[in-house]
């Protein structure tokens with residue numbers, strides 16, 4: 001009862017989520033007959049087979065995304081944690097492998113074998129190929145330049161300091177642009193940047209990336225800045 005969404009396994013079968021009867025129903029294309037059904041225990045919304053809405057699904061697993069999961073997990077807020085299930089659909093009968101919590105009720109999901117993207121992932125951006133106009137590739141290239149009321153700071157971030165890390169001479173009425181380059185060339189080593197009194201977002205720089213943030217001091221005082229990825233800089 002209450003069919004919502006359908007995905008396919010590439011082997012001649014379709015799988016439909018049933019919101020009202022809380023189950024996944026497997027049926028055969030062509031004869032349209034129901035060949036299997038399995039309970040999801042809660043009102044299922046979307047369901048997902050990796051590639052299951054494409055011409056060539058990877059029809060081995062199915063994920064059910066359920067809503068109205070009131071009694072399942074700890075009551076941690078006005079909105080409660082939802083539930084999802086992983087099924088093995090490689091055989092004639094669907095098999096429950098795992099029941100796990102999700103946040104909200106995901107509307108649509110897609111998955112694919114990790115082997116398709118594993119060797120294509122970006123682990124860091126090459127500093128040598130960084131074309132940002134204010135890139136700073138080494139600590140020796142950093143600098144501060146005043147042009148009238150504008151101050152440009154070319155800065156680097158590396159575990160665990162910024163350079164320059166002591167900037168003097170900025171005055172009320174100045175506008176400062178921090179151009180911060182994360183000069184790390186290693187996977188998963190991010191750095192961030194924020195100043196006291198900053199009114200726009202902080203920065204997060206991927207390894208090898210340069211980003212700029214504008215900062216306007218309101219009055220004369222000492223302002224700390226720090227790495228918001230908490231490397232201790």
Ligand SMILES: [Cu+2]
Nearest residue numbers: 191192227231
């Ligand atoms: Cu850092």
